[in-house]
Amino acid sequence: MIKLAFFNLFRRKIRTFLAVLGIVIGITALITLTAVIDGIYNEMTSVFGSFQGVMVMQKGVADQPFSRLEESLGQKLTNVQGVRTVVSEIWAAPKSIDNQPLRFTSMSSFVFIYGIDPAQYKKLRGSGWIGELERGEMLGSNDKSYVLLGKNIADDRKKFVGSNIRVNEKQFKVKGILKTESELYGNIIVMDIDVARELAGISKDKVNTFYVELEDPKEDKKVAQLINFLYGSQVEAMATSDFSETVSNMLGNFNIVAFAIAAISAFVAAMGIINTILMSVMERYKEIGTLKASGWTSWSIMKLILLESAFMGLLGGLIGIFIGIAIAHYIDTYFGIPTLVTTNSVVQAALFAFFVGLFAGAYPAYRAAKLDPVEAMRGA
Amino acid sequence: MPKKKVIEMKNVCKEYTMGKVKVKALCGVTLDVYEGDFIVIIGPSGSGKSTMLHLMGALDKPSSGKVFINGKDLQTLDDWGLAMLRRKFIGFVFQSFHLIPTLNALENVMLPLEPTKIDDIEKIKRAKELLKIVGVEHRMFHKPTELSGGESQRVAIARALINDPKIVLADEPTGNLDSKTTMQIMDTLQKMNKEKNKTFIIVTHDLSLTKYGNRILYIKDGLIDKMEER
Numbered sequence: 001m002i003k004l005a006f007f008n009l010f011r012r013k014i015r016t017f018l019a020v021l022g023i024v025i026g027i028t029a030l031i032t033l034t035a036v037i038d039g040i041y042n043e044m045t046s047v048f049g050s051f052q053g054v055m056v057m058q059k060g061v062a063d064q065p066f067s068r069l070e071e072s073l074g075q076k077l078t079n080v081q082g083v084r085t086v087v088s089e090i091w092a093a094p095k096s097i098d099n100q101p102l103r104f105t106s107m108s109s110f111v112f113i114y115g116i117d118p119a120q121y122k123k124l125r126g127s128g129w130i131g132e133l134e135r136g137e138m139l140g141s142n143d144k145s146y147v148l149l150g151k152n153i154a155d156d157r158k159k160f161v162g163s164n165i166r167v168n169e170k171q172f173k174v175k176g177i178l179k180t181e182s183e184l185y186g187n188i189i190v191m192d193i194d195v196a197r198e199l200a201g202i203s204k205d206k207v208n209t210f211y212v213e214l215e216d217p218k219e220d221k222k223v224a225q226l227i228n229f230l231y232g233s234q235v236e237a238m239a240t241s242d243f244s245e246t247v248s249n250m251l252g253n254f255n256i257v258a259f260a261i262a263a264i265s266a267f268v269a270a271m272g273i274i275n276t277i278l279m280s281v282m283e284r285y286k287e288i289g290t291l292k293a294s295g296w297t298s299w300s301i302m303k304l305i306l307l308e309s310a311f312m313g314l315l316g317g318l319i320g321i322f323i324g325i326a327i328a329h330y331i332d333t334y335f336g337i338p339t340l341v342t343t344n345s346v347v348q349a350a351l352f353a354f355f356v357g358l359f360a361g362a363y364p365a366y367r368a369a370k371l372d373p374v375e376a377m378r379g380a
Numbered sequence: 381m382p383k384k385k386v387i388e389m390k391n392v393c394k395e396y397t398m399g400k401v402k403v404k405a406l407c408g409v410t411l412d413v414y415e416g417d418f419i420v421i422i423g424p425s426g427s428g429k430s431t432m433l434h435l436m437g438a439l440d441k442p443s444s445g446k447v448f449i450n451g452k453d454l455q456t457l458d459d460w461g462l463a464m465l466r467r468k469f470i471g472f473v474f475q476s477f478h479l480i481p482t483l484n485a486l487e488n489v490m491l492p493l494e495p496t497k498i499d500d501i502e503k504i505k506r507a508k509e510l511l512k513i514v515g516v517e518h519r520m521f522h523k524p525t526e527l528s529g530g531e532s533q534r535v536a537i538a539r540a541l542i543n544d545p546k547i548v549l550a551d552e553p554t555g556n557l558d559s560k561t562t563m564q565i566m567d568t569l570q571k572m573n574k575e576k577n578k579t580f581i582i583v584t585h586d587l588s589l590t591k592y593g594n595r596i597l598y599i600k601d602g603l604i605d606k607m608e609e610r
Binding site: 004299372 | 434437439440459460463464466467468470471472474476478480481482483491492494495539540543
């Protein structure tokens with residue numbers, strides 16, 4: 001019966017194709033949207049999820065490079081209850097690399113400098129923003145002419161441990177390559193904080209931000225509150241777990257949009273399928289009558305028609321999934337927006353399409369099953 | 381040994397409502413059909429012969445009177461019961477074959493068994509055997525569009541026999557065929573009747589087919605006008 005139902009779809013290829021188109025568009029949109037959402041979510045969790053701490057920056061500024069804080073504040077923060085150690089940070093955008101000016105064309109091309117004090121960094125229990133190294137070694141206290149590179153920038157520019165790299169007017173040697181494959185941190189250039197200050201034009205006693213490591217990482221929200229209470233007039237402290245929560249809340253809204261689109265397109269697609277299957281049932285009155293005459297029960301007829309429409313849904317779903325994956329891949333490659341197609345979303349989309357088809361087949365199947373075999377054979 | 385009764389019709393009437401008008405298609409028909417009968421029903425169009433065939437094939441229930449098929453009263457059966465009765469005891473052959481265009485000859489023959497639990501190997505075995513008997517074994521992988529009228533009807537006959545029914549009902553089985561093919565098809569039906577002791581009931585308005593029957597029924601205005609036995 002499965003084979004029969006399947007081949008029945010191809011009796012009117014163009015009609016089937018048109019009926020399936022609605023599902024194709026809906027599933028394509030669903031797969032693409034969820035791929036973008038999952039991609040961004042995955043990106044964010046890979047950045048923020050690996051460690052928990054508190055970020056401290058100047059109050060009221062939009063982004064880390066615009067923040068200016070006294071370095072002496074770091075010592076004060078160390079004394080706040082629950083704080084284990086504090087790292088001073090410099091964030092800056094380089095003007096050129098290897099004498100080529102940098103242009104911001106996409107998220108993945110966004111290169112930035114991260115300046116740290118290796119001695120401070122060594123005290124961290126976790127690995128901070130830098131994460132683990134894939135190759136080479138961590139910067140030492142006297143490595144002022146060395147850098148660590150994110151994996152993407154190293155791959156893009158064919159840099160290895162020991163390679164030379166010129167950032168603005170300064171020549172460096174690559175000491176290590178970072179493991180992280182995240183789009184955001186894949187293009188990081190890690191260097192000594194004094195050198196970074198120089199490149200960014202920041203005076204000696206200032207830093208952009210502090211990264212605060214905690215005695216108990218679960219206390220990050222509490223400590224952030226405490227810092228805001230103590231130094232709230234100058235600084236803003238954010239728990240990294242708050243970051244990921246904000247991100248997932250935002251993405252949650254996108255998810256609702258994605259499902260609304262899916263629901264609307266499912267409704268439209270279902271109408272198309274109902275219409276098509278109903279027409280094909282009417283065209284096949286004699287055939288259905290013949291099946292009934294040869295001992296097919298109403299239920300068997302119903303199953304056949306339901307299978308046909310469910311297949312129609314599934315067919316559209318599979319085409320939609322295929323196109324959706326292609327578009328997601330395109331977005332990732334050409335726009336640098338991270339996308340991630342999960343098995344989960346593919347299975348969900350396929351099931352969704354299948355059930356939309358099945359649901360749409362209910363009425364036509366009922367009509368076919370209720371046909372009087374005598375009437376059906378007259379072809380009325 | 382007395383012959384077994386396979387169909388019993390007792391004072392059967394069948395009415396249809398066409399719009400607001402009630403039409404009596406059949407009225408007061410009483411008939412016993414025995415195992416091994418080859419009945420030819422002759423009558424002009426509109427005489428009620430197709431209605432009679434539908435009643436004997438459990439496709440329809442009488443408005444009044446009783447129809448028993450293999451001892452079962454149609455009136456007592458629901459939709460499912462009628463379907464089961466057709467599946468077990470009845471095969472149908474139609475004027476325009478009604479083969480499914482997407483399936484080949486073999487698959488068309490197997491179609492009535494599709495909702496059953498019989499395994500595929502058995503289905504294929506039975507279908508091949510029947511195609512051999514009706515003489516179109518060499519065409520079994522051809523689609524209906526590639527078959528001639530005679531070949532199509534042979535496939536349809538094989539399909540009617542796949543359930544090993546006691547009764548085969550044919551509505552104008554040769555209506556779309558030329559006279560030579562008609563003879564071949566009728567010979568095939570007669571062979572199945574003789575060799576397999578199956579009951580055949582053929583509805584037609586072709587008088588030349590009467591020579592095949594052991595009983596000839598003449599239907600006129602919803603009544604059995606005349607019955608000849610040979």
